[in-house]
Amino acid sequence: MPAYEFVKSSYSGGNDGQECVEVARNVPGTVAVRDSKRAAGPVLVVKPTAWVAFRASLLLVR
Template sequence: MPAYKFVKSSYSGGNAGQECVEVARNIPTTVAVRDSKRPGGPILTVAPAAWGAFTADLRQPQQP
């Protein structure tokens, strides 16, 4: 397995026990995502373009 370097989302609070996502973008062809409460658990990997589209969609205003 590649040596992913995970960082906690900037939207995650500093409190332990909160739902947090960690993202690793240190591998050029892959973005890895995991649950910070389960660092040994499953890792979702996606292409950087897919991650960019996903995060761009999250930044869009929500429709009623």
């Protein structure tokens, strides 16, 4: 598995048990997403185009 460098989402709360998402974009052609509370848990890996489409769809939901 590549060495992903995860960064916590700016929308995530602090360390008070809130929902937290971390994203890694340091591997070319890949975006990795994980739950920060389960750092050793599963990692969702998608293409950058899929990540952009997903983020755009969230803006439509607001």
